[in-house]
Amino acid sequence: MKEPNDIILHAVIKVAVVIIFTFSINLFFSGHHNPGGGFIGGLGFSAALTLLFLAFDIETVRQNIPVDFKVLTAIGVLIAVFTGVGGIVFGAPFLTQAFNYFDIPVFGKTELATAVLFDIGVAMAVIGTSMSIILSIGDDH
Amino acid sequence: MSWLHIMILIPFLFAIIVPFIYRVFAPRIHTGWFVLSVPSVIFLYLLMYIPIISTGETILISVPWIPSYGINYTTYIDGLSLVFGLVITGIGALVVLYSIYYMSKLKESLHNFYVYLLLFMGAMLGLVFSDNILVLYVFWELTSISSFLLIAYWYQRERSRYGAQKSMNITIFGGLAMLAGFIMLSMMTETYSIREMINQTDSIYEHSLFLPAMILLLLGAFTKSAQFPFSIWLPDAMEAPTPISAYLHSATMVKAGIYLVARMTPIFGGTPEWFWLVTSAGLITLLYGSLTAVKQTDLKALLAYSTISQLGLIMSLLGMGSASLYYGTGDEASMYAAAVLAAIFHLINHSTFKGSLFMVVGIIDHETGTRDIRRLGGLMHLMPISFTLAIIGGFSMAGLPPFNGFLSKEMFFTAVLNASDMSIFSMESLGVIIPVIAWAASVFTFIYCMILIFKTFTGKYKPKKLEKAAHEAPVGMLVPPVILSSLVIIIFFFPNVLSQYILKPAMGAVLPAYSQPGEIEIKISAWHGWNTELFMTLGVVGAGTFLYLYLKKWIGIYSIYPYSMTFNNFYNQGLGKIEDMSLTLTKSYMTGFIRDYFVYVFTFLIIIIGGSMLFLDGAAFDAGNNAPVSIYEGVLIISMITAALTVLFSKSRLTAIVAVGALGYLVSLFFVIFRAPDLALTQLVVETVTTALFLLCFYHLPEIRREAVRVKFRMTNLVISLGVGAIVAILALSANGTRLFEPIAYYYENSYELAGARNIVNAILVDFRGIDTMLEIFVLGIASLGVYTLVKLRISGRDRSERTK
Numbered sequence: 001m002k003e004p005n006d007i008i009l010h011a012v013i014k015v016a017v018v019i020i021f022t023f024s025i026n027l028f029f030s031g032h033h034n035p036g037g038g039f040i041g042g043l044g045f046s047a048a049l050t051l052l053f054l055a056f057d058i059e060t061v062r063q064n065i066p067v068d069f070k071v072l073t074a075i076g077v078l079i080a081v082f083t084g085v086g087g088i089v090f091g092a093p094f095l096t097q098a099f100n101y102f103d104i105p106v107f108g109k110t111e112l113a114t115a116v117l118f119d120i121g122v123a124m125a126v127i128g129t130s131m132s133i134i135l136s137i138g139d140d141h
Numbered sequence: 142m143s144w145l146h147i148m149i150l151i152p153f154l155f156a157i158i159v160p161f162i163y164r165v166f167a168p169r170i171h172t173g174w175f176v177l178s179v180p181s182v183i184f185l186y187l188l189m190y191i192p193i194i195s196t197g198e199t200i201l202i203s204v205p206w207i208p209s210y211g212i213n214y215t216t217y218i219d220g221l222s223l224v225f226g227l228v229i230t231g232i233g234a235l236v237v238l239y240s241i242y243y244m245s246k247l248k249e250s251l252h253n254f255y256v257y258l259l260l261f262m263g264a265m266l267g268l269v270f271s272d273n274i275l276v277l278y279v280f281w282e283l284t285s286i287s288s289f290l291l292i293a294y295w296y297q298r299e300r301s302r303y304g305a306q307k308s309m310n311i312t313i314f315g316g317l318a319m320l321a322g323f324i325m326l327s328m329m330t331e332t333y334s335i336r337e338m339i340n341q342t343d344s345i346y347e348h349s350l351f352l353p354a355m356i357l358l359l360l361g362a363f364t365k366s367a368q369f370p371f372s373i374w375l376p377d378a379m380e381a382p383t384p385i386s387a388y389l390h391s392a393t394m395v396k397a398g399i400y401l402v403a404r405m406t407p408i409f410g411g412t413p414e415w416f417w418l419v420t421s422a423g424l425i426t427l428l429y430g431s432l433t434a435v436k437q438t439d440l441k442a443l444l445a446y447s448t449i450s451q452l453g454l455i456m457s458l459l460g461m462g463s464a465s466l467y468y469g470t471g472d473e474a475s476m477y478a479a480a481v482l483a484a485i486f487h488l489i490n491h492s493t494f495k496g497s498l499f500m501v502v503g504i505i506d507h508e509t510g511t512r513d514i515r516r517l518g519g520l521m522h523l524m525p526i527s528f529t530l531a532i533i534g535g536f537s538m539a540g541l542p543p544f545n546g547f548l549s550k551e552m553f554f555t556a557v558l559n560a561s562d563m564s565i566f567s568m569e570s571l572g573v574i575i576p577v578i579a580w581a582a583s584v585f586t587f588i589y590c591m592i593l594i595f596k597t598f599t600g601k602y603k604p605k606k607l608e609k610a611a612h613e614a615p616v617g618m619l620v621p622p623v624i625l626s627s628l629v630i631i632i633f634f635f636p637n638v639l640s641q642y643i644l645k646p647a648m649g650a651v652l653p654a655y656s657q658p659g660e661i662e663i664k665i666s667a668w669h670g671w672n673t674e675l676f677m678t679l680g681v682v683g684a685g686t687f688l689y690l691y692l693k694k695w696i697g698i699y700s701i702y703p704y705s706m707t708f709n710n711f712y713n714q715g716l717g718k719i720e721d722m723s724l725t726l727t728k729s730y731m732t733g734f735i736r737d738y739f740v741y742v743f744t745f746l747i748i749i750i751g752g753s754m755l756f757l758d759g760a761a762f763d764a765g766n767n768a769p770v771s772i773y774e775g776v777l778i779i780s781m782i783t784a785a786l787t788v789l790f791s792k793s794r795l796t797a798i799v800a801v802g803a804l805g806y807l808v809s810l811f812f813v814i815f816r817a818p819d820l821a822l823t824q825l826v827v828e829t830v831t832t833a834l835f836l837l838c839f840y841h842l843p844e845i846r847r848e849a850v851r852v853k854f855r856m857t858n859l860v861i862s863l864g865v866g867a868i869v870a871i872l873a874l875s876a877n878g879t880r881l882f883e884p885i886a887y888y889y890e891n892s893y894e895l896a897g898a899r900n901i902v903n904a905i906l907v908d909f910r911g912i913d914t915m916l917e918i919f920v921l922g923i924a925s926l927g928v929y930t931l932v933k934l935r936i937s938g939r940d941r942s943e944r945t946k
Contacts, residue, residue: 033899035818125918
């Protein structure tokens with residue numbers, strides 16, 4: 001690729017990426033009751049990563065975030081499958097999700113749901129998929 | 142989740158940790174020592190069931206697996222599955238012990254070996270203990286796959302790969318046929334449970350699918366159990382390491398077909414079709430196997446053909462025994478029931494003597510470096526223990542006392558004599574042939590047993606032809622065959638103990654009329670007086686000895702039969718033809734142009750969807766429930782059409798990309814108007830990421846104008862694109878106008894109570910339709926791997942072609 005002068009892009013993205021990351025994580029956790037969830041959260045996350053890859057060199061980002069996204073996809077799918085298997089262990093059908101309310105110090109009465117675990121798997125799979133596709137195409141000179 | 146389920150899963154779970162064990166302990170401690178615990182524990186656990194099962198009880202434990210499809214993981218223990226379970230784990234434990242000494246811990250990749258072995262063991266246990274036919278099918282194919290992996294264990298060798306592929310082709314073909322048979326069965330009975338099918342036997346027999354289902358099922362059983370003419374895969378499977386040949390290809394996997402036939406006998410048995418198909422396939426295989434075994438020069442090939450022959454014997458016994466179901470109860474019924482008992486008895490006997498013989502051959506191979514009969518000889522003094530073991534196993538196989546093979550061979554003769562007296566199934570005219578075939582096959586069985594024992598162990602020792610100086614095997618390698626050989630003798634002296642606790646319950650599973658103990662008196666004894674069976678055996682010994690002594694004089698007749706007429710030749714020719722044909726066919730439409738592929742895909746779409754809408758009256762418009770179109774929506778639609786047209790007619794790629802992006806954002810505005818924030822958010826992010834992706838590719842794409850000159854206007858393309866547009870529009874409108882199922886919005890009311898979530902979209906995604914989401918992310922993962930490999934492979938392919946230039 002060419003070597004464009006993109007100081008402004010770099011400066012903006014450094015701040016924007018943090019905001020997008022925070023927003024994606026917020027989207028992910030709010031998914032249970034408000035718009036959001038693993039799919040959108042994951043996509044937002046990979047959008048931020050794409051931004052990073054666009055603004056900086058692929059090699060630079062890869063050195064700073066040494067994640068093999070193909071492996072991330074596999075881990076995500078495995079997490080989703082294993083939360084499903086979790087249901088079987090407790091005698092319920094495959095993929096049964098459970099939830100309950102707990103009193104956690106700082107947060108007060110909080111709902112904890114196994115669906116969130118499943119959602120983490122979904123988010124990881126989405127991030128892994130989108131990033132590995134983008135990277136393998138972007139890498140191809 | 143019961144203990145039994147856990148026991149079946151243990152091999153699979155252990156297979157996961159085997160590579161880690163290997164990494165930590167190899168090469169200090171042989172991985173086999175750890176693996177040995179698995180079959181031993183399961184064997185001991187299964188022993189506990191013998192007292193329960195021998196009283197005629199059966200155990201059925203069900204765990205819901207995919208309850209919405211009615212697929213439960215139901216384990217069912219009765220006499221039959223217990224026999225198989227004990228053989229699988231018992232022989233399994235001995236084979237693992239043997240493999241510890243056979244497979245070098247320094248040279249072999251043991252982690253692969255034991256993972257495949259455990260995979261097979263688990264699959265086999267799952268197969269015999271499953272009551273659900275679909276679960277049974279899954280395990281069935283899993284045994285084929287693990288067998289494939291084990292045959293190809295030494296994948297550097299061309300013969301191993303060939304044998305593995307052959308066994309895979311044939312057994313998977315049979316497995317698929319069996320699946321079709323299973324589906325027909327479940328269509329007839331509307332259940333997936335074998336138990337419930339047995340209760341509906343009468344209605345099955347009346348059904349028009351009865352015969353097709355039966356033939357398809359038998360195809361599965363015959364391919365797996367190497368019945369003629371599908372037997373050709375078994376000799377080539379001998380390329381596997383000898384412990385595997387002893388385990389999979391003589392004691393367990395090849396008996397899966399026998400198991401299936403025995404299991405299905407209560408459903409299909411008692412009909413002339415079943416009787417004739419099973420009996421004749423068994424008898425032909427018996428004769429073919431024993432005839433062919435005589436001419437083999439490789440010890441393992443000889444054992445392979447003898448296995449084929451013995452499997453045929455068991456199969457024909459099951460076929461003759463099925464006549465018992467025709468009579469129901471009474472004297473004649475119990476007369477034929479004895480054949481089923483003999484089948485199960487011989488199955489156990491065969492596992493003991495053949496397992497021990499395979500291990501002896503493995504020892505010979507291991508200690509001398511060859512299995513070629515022509516190079517062996519005179520090993521009697523060098524390997525006295527192996528010689529004794531070979532005598533016990535060989536004489537038992539030949540049907541001589543005092544070994545267990547004698548008892549089951551006598552029972553086999555009784556069964557064929559009874560069958561020839563049969564007055565049903567048009568046996569009056571054809572019945573005479575059966576004892577003749579049985580007797581002739583037994584003569585040849587006797588001959589190859591003698592070849593196996595005396596050509597290797599007596600005669601002249603030829604040290605120059607051997608790769609190593611022959612000597613006796615280490616103790617650990619001798620222990621498993623010694624255990625099996627002692628069983629051979631013990632069973633001869635105490636057959637009725639075995640019969641009482643194991644054989645009769647197993648027979649009860651095949652013939653439900655005798656499922657309670659005490660309803661039938663069958664006493665197995667070595668001495669019946671001077672009856673026809675004994676004279677037949679004496680004849681076998683006499684004729685066999687005579688023919689063995691003059692073997693050199695008549696062995697030449699085997700070379701008369703031309704190779705071009707063998708099934709092996711047909712298989713090889715056919716395989717080559719199929720490969721050529723598929724290459725020609727694939728080359729004719731895989732042009733390498735994505736334009737052409739789009740034409741195929743879209744033509745197919747138009748034909749299938751348009752055709753089905755046309756013929757099934759799918760196109761239905763109902764605008765009654767639609768909300769009125771507001772001004773916002775009108776504006777959005779006009780903007781979208783403009784954006785789409787811009788894409789079509791833009792001269793530069795950048796404009797096109799921007800227009801596509803605009804189109805996507807407009808769609809997400811639609812979602813905003815229709816108050817679907819989740820969808821709108823997703824669409825927005827997807828659009829952003831896609832646009833970024835386009836920008837990435839942007840540099841690599843050629844200028845649009847150059848290409849525009851080359852692509853000419855084509856009428857077909859216009860027709861296809863208009864057609865696709867029309868089809869999609871009609872489809873969308875009819876989907877809106879038709880309500881087949883309750884709308885998913887029904888979940889909206891109680892998503893909070895059911896899933897604890899106020900966001901219905903998310904609740905649907907992760908909870909209500911969780912399996913959809915799970916499979917979706919599977920697809921995502923596969924797609925990303927596909928893109929990755931396509932991109933990377935293309936690079937390496939280009940490099941290669943550049944290099945050849």
